Amino acid sequence: MTRVHNLYWEAAQKLSRQKLxxxxxxxxxxxxxxxxxxxxxxxxxxxxRVGAQYEAPSLELAKLLGTDLFGRSVLYKxxxxxxxxxxxxxxxxxxxxxxxVILGALAGYYGGLVDVGxxxxxxxxxxxxxxxxxxxxxxxxxxxxxxICLAMGLLGWVGxxxxxxxxxxxxxxxEYVAAAKVIxxxxxxxxxxxxxxxxxxxxxxxxxxxxxGAIKSEVILTYIGVGIxxxxxxxAMISDATGELVQGIWWPLAxxxxxxxxxxxxxxxxxxxxxxxxxxxLRGTTEVAEGDAQFEAQEAAVQKA
Amino acid sequence: xxxxxxxxxxxxxxxxxxxxxxIFVLFNIxxxxxxxxxxxxxxxPQAIADLEAQWxxxxxxxxxxxxxxxxxxxxDYGESYFTGERLSEAFASGALVSLxxxxxxxxLGLVINIVIAMMIAYYRGTWIDRFSTAAAxxxxxxxxxxxxxxxxxxxxxxxxxxxxxxxxxxxxxxxxLALPWLIIIVVSIGPDVRIYRTIxxxxxxxxxxxTARAKGVSERGVLFTHILKNAMIPILTFxxxxxxxxxxxxxxxxxxxxxxxxxxxxxxxxxNGDFPVLKGMTMYITMTYAVFNLITDLLIAAVDPRVKLN
Numbered sequence: 260m261t262r263v264h265n266l267y268w269e270a271a272q273k274l275s276r277q278k279l280x281x282x283x284x285x286x287x288x289x290x291x292x293x294x295x296x297x298x299x300x301x302x303x304x305x306x307x308r309v310g311a312q313y314e315a316p317s318l319e320l321a322k323l324l325g326t327d328l329f330g331r332s333v334l335y336k337x338x339x340x341x342x343x344x345x346x347x348x349x350x351x352x353x354x355x356x357x358x359x360v361i362l363g364a365l366a367g368y369y370g371g372l373v374d375v376g377x378x379x380x381x382x383x384x385x386x387x388x389x390x391x392x393x394x395x396x397x398x399x400x401x402x403x404x405x406x407i408c409l410a411m412g413l414l415g416w417v418g419x420x421x422x423x424x425x426x427x428x429x430x431x432x433x434e435y436v437a438a439a440k441v442i443x444x445x446x447x448x449x450x451x452x453x454x455x456x457x458x459x460x461x462x463x464x465x466x467x468x469x470x471x472g473a474i475k476s477e478v479i480l481t482y483i484g485v486g487i488x489x490x491x492x493x494x495a496m497i498s499d500a501t502g503e504l505v506q507g508i509w510w511p512l513a514x515x516x517x518x519x520x521x522x523x524x525x526x527x528x529x530x531x532x533x534x535x536x537x538x539x540x541l542r543g544t545t546e547v548a549e550g551d552a553q554f555e556a557q558e559a560a561v562q563k564a
Numbered sequence: 565x566x567x568x569x570x571x572x573x574x575x576x577x578x579x580x581x582x583x584x585x586x587i588f589v590l591f592n593i594x595x596x597x598x599x600x601x602x603x604x605x606x607x608x609p610q611a612i613a614d615l616e617a618q619w620x621x622x623x624x625x626x627x628x629x630x631x632x633x634x635x636x637x638x639x640d641y642g643e644s645y646f647t648g649e650r651l652s653e654a655f656a657s658g659a660l661v662s663l664x665x666x667x668x669x670x671x672l673g674l675v676i677n678i679v680i681a682m683m684i685a686y687y688r689g690t691w692i693d694r695f696s697t698a699a700a701x702x703x704x705x706x707x708x709x710x711x712x713x714x715x716x717x718x719x720x721x722x723x724x725x726x727x728x729x730x731x732x733x734x735x736x737x738x739x740x741l742a743l744p745w746l747i748i749i750v751v752s753i754g755p756d757v758r759i760y761r762t763i764x765x766x767x768x769x770x771x772x773x774x775t776a777r778a779k780g781v782s783e784r785g786v787l788f789t790h791i792l793k794n795a796m797i798p799i800l801t802f803x804x805x806x807x808x809x810x811x812x813x814x815x816x817x818x819x820x821x822x823x824x825x826x827x828x829x830x831x832x833x834x835x836n837g838d839f840p841v842l843k844g845m846t847m848y849i850t851m852t853y854a855v856f857n858l859i860t861d862l863l864i865a866a867v868d869p870r871v872k873l874n
Contacts, residue, residue, distance in 0.1 A: 383582035386853040387846055388812055394834050395590040478707050479816065483831060497709055504717050516710050524705035531701065 266460070270536035280532040283525035290341055290522050297342030305335035305491055313503075316510050325510035328503075333511045337518050339491035344522070347408055347477045348470035354412025356466045359419030360459070364450050366420070367427025377424070381417040389414060393476075394485050407486050411473055419465040426458040460537040467530035471523050478519070493519050569858070576854040583850045584636060588629055591839050598645050598837035619645060632843060641844035646836055651844045655826070661731070662813030662825035665741055669748035670810055674803060677753060681760030686787055688765060696757070703754035712820050715747050729822040744817045763798045767791045797868055804860045808852035812845070 274280050296302050308330040309321040316325040324333040366377035384392070396410035397403075430436065431454065439453045474493075480486035481494025493515050500512035599615050600607075616622045620631065635641050641651045684696045720726040726743040767773065768791060776786045815827030826845065833841035865871045 379578055379582060382579050383586065386579060386850045387583055387586065388809065388830070388849055390815065391830060391834065391842070391846065392586075392590075394831070395587075398834070399590055475707055478709055482709055483815070483819070484835075494709075497707070497713070501713050504713065505721065512710075512713070516706070519707060520705050523707075524702060527701050527705050 266537070270533070273536040274529075274532055277532060279528055283528040286521055286525040287529065290345060293338055294342040294345035297339055302338050303332070303335050305331055305339045307331065307335075309335075313506075313508050324514035325508075327511055328499075333514050336491050336496060337493070337515055340493045340496060340515070341518070341522075343404065343487060343490060343492045344474045344477065344519075347404065347411075348473045350405075350408040351411045351415060351473035352466050352469040354409065355415035355469055356419060356462050358413075359416035359465065360423055360455070360462050362416065363420040363423025364427050364455060364458075367424040368431050368446070368450050368454065370428075374424075377420070381420055384414060385417050393480065394483075397480075397485050402485060404487055404490075407477065407480050408473075411476060415469055415472070419462060419469075422461050422465070423458055426461060427454055430454050430457055464530060464534050464537060467526060467533055471526040471530070474519070474526075475523065569862070572858045572861075576851065579854055580636065580847070580850055583846060584629075584632060587843060587846050588632055591837065591842055592625065592628065598839060601836045602645065635843065636847055641840045641847075644833075644841050645838045651840055654829070654841070655844065655848070658813075658824065658826040658829050659811050661737075661823060662811055662818075662827060664737060665744055665813050665817060665823055665825055666748070666810040668741075669745040669752070670806070672745075673749045673752045673756065676749065677756040678760055678799065680753070681757045681764055682787060682792070684757065684761050685764035685768065685791075686783070688768075697761070700754040700758045704758075708751055708816060711747055711751050712816060715743065715750070716820060719743060719746075729820065731821075731823045740821065740823070744814070744821050744823070748814065748817070759802060760795075760799060763795050763802075764791060766798075767795045770794070797864055800863060801860055804856055804863075805853075808849055808856050811852070812849065 274284075293302070303321070309332045310326045310330050312326065312328060312330050314322055314326040314330070316323060321332040321335065324337065327333055327336065362377050362380075366374040392414055393407065393410045396413060397406035400406040400409055436449060436453055439449050444453070477486055477492065478494035478497055481492050482498040486492065486494050496511060496515045500508075500515070503509075504512055598619070599612055599621065603611055603615060613622070620628065623631070639652075643650055644654060647654070680696075684693050687693050716728065720728045720743055727740055729740070731737060731740050764787075772790060772794070773786055776790050777783075781790070811826065812830065813823070813825035813827035815825075815831055817823065818825045818828040819831075829841065830845055832838070833845070
């Protein structure tokens with residue numbers, strides 16, 4: 260266990276030495292705070308009219324980013340949307356990461372039929388167009404926030420599962436696993452207390468990517484009409500803004516794009532830094548770079564959704 | 565070799581069965597009811613029963629599923645519930661449109677991004693490298709939707725360099741497709757350059773590079789003759805999985821620019837519960853996906869003598 264502690268302690272120290280990473284962590288903390296405040300209903304109500312229709316940004320707090328079609332504050336709407344975005348990021352990740360870790364570990368450790376079954380399952384999932392599956396599942400559960408989170412979560416584990424599976428495959432024949440067997444540890448003990456601690460950093464890196472991927476996907480899903488049906492969402496704001504832009508009303512779009520960019524950028528920077536810091540092996544060996552490439556492929560797929 | 569190919573093709577069967585079950589369950593049992601969509605809320609029970617009989621939806625589910633399996637084997641998914649068009653024809657015309665939207669920027673983007681990544685790898689560790697890596701992360705932090713909205717607004721609406729949307733058949737499509745092509749390439753630069761850079765840097769640490777340098781090959785020579793060849797293997801594995809999906813088009817693009825491709829057809833089929841369309845498209849994608857995976861493995865084995873097929 261000390262080894263694990265050292266790895267994460269060192270990683271934390273490494274992160275805290277990088278200025279940009281610290282700033283980005285601060286930004287993420289602000290978003291979390293806004294989301295929590297939104298959850299406790301202490302933020303100003305975005306449904307209230309604060310002025311006339313389409314007022315341009317001014318220095319008054321409620322009108323800092325102007326007003327929308329109904330004279331509501333764009334800023335308040337964005338703040339309310341922050342809760343939705345963060346909730347989606349956390350929900351999707353807390354579904355997909357455990358599935359990926361557990362199935363990956365089982366497939367890698369047991370091999371044989373278990374492995375065949377799990378590999379079959381993710382081959383099936385990855386050979387159906389992602390967007391079709393997400394829409395279909397969210398229809399089945401009934402459109403809305405929980406539905407798209409479940410849909411994205413149930414589909415989002417494949418990349419991580421592959422990675423964990425191949426890492427566990429390499430790990431299971433190492434001496435320390437054999438040693439654990441000799442002293443009488445059962446399979447579950449070996450998987451959970453001996454193998455997983457050595458591959459769990461992959462889950463942490465993957466989780467940070469999943470959060471930003473989910474937030475980006477929500478915007479697109481909401482745009483095509485399967486995402487958030489009511490309530491404030493950045494996706495809904497962006498799709499409303501398309502028509503407004505032609506009328507010269509740029510501030511709702513500009514506001515939401517800026518706020519979303521800051522969050523996604525910070526998450527991107529932090530997940531990159533996490534990847535650098537958590538690589539237990541020396542940088543530059545092929546194995547590490549292979550993992551790098553896989554994470555970057557995962558990100559590329561997210562970007563092109 | 566032949567035995568390997570046959571074995572791999574046989575492996576596709578369980579995958580197809582799995583996809584068939586998922587699609588069948590999602591749309592047939594729990595999805596949108598196409599009869600309701602077609603006839604509206606106030607249909608008479610007689611009309612509903614007639615339409616169900618016409619579409620074969622009155623059959624027991626196991627029979628419908630067997631019918632689906634028969635369709636998979638014969639490649640004939642019948643007609644769309646809503647347009648009445650034969651699906652083979654609808655797919656052929658839609659796929660052509662979708663490919664004309666996605667294939668040119670895919671090929672062009674691949675070349676452009678590899679060139680940029682090689683330049684960055686050549687200048688690794690300098691400000692050029694740091695600047696481009698930072699720029700890549702920034703460009704990846706903007707939503708796809710925003711790229712489309714902004715570029716359509718500025719380049720088509722404000723500057724009038726491109727038509728705002730629309731489509732014309734044949735070569736006349738090019739002016740309409742130019743802006744979507746540009747957007748697809750621009751969006752791909754950030755993530756793709758980053759991953760290619762990682763691949764190149766990874767290759768640069770290989771032993772063969774040290775050997776080449778030691779025997780006096782110039783840095784450029786190493787990059788272009790030795791590294792590029794080896795880096796093409798991971799680059800190909802990364803890119804080729806995207807090829808089957810090219811035919812589906814880019815549904816966001818098709819929506820914003822009113823391009824009649826398969827992507828938009830798929831989204832409206834989901835909304836209407838147009839089951840034959842969905843069955844046909846999904847099965848098509850599943851099979852091409854599996855075949856392309858096989859082709860990738862064969863290609864890799866062909867160019868890399870270290871890889872043994874088994």
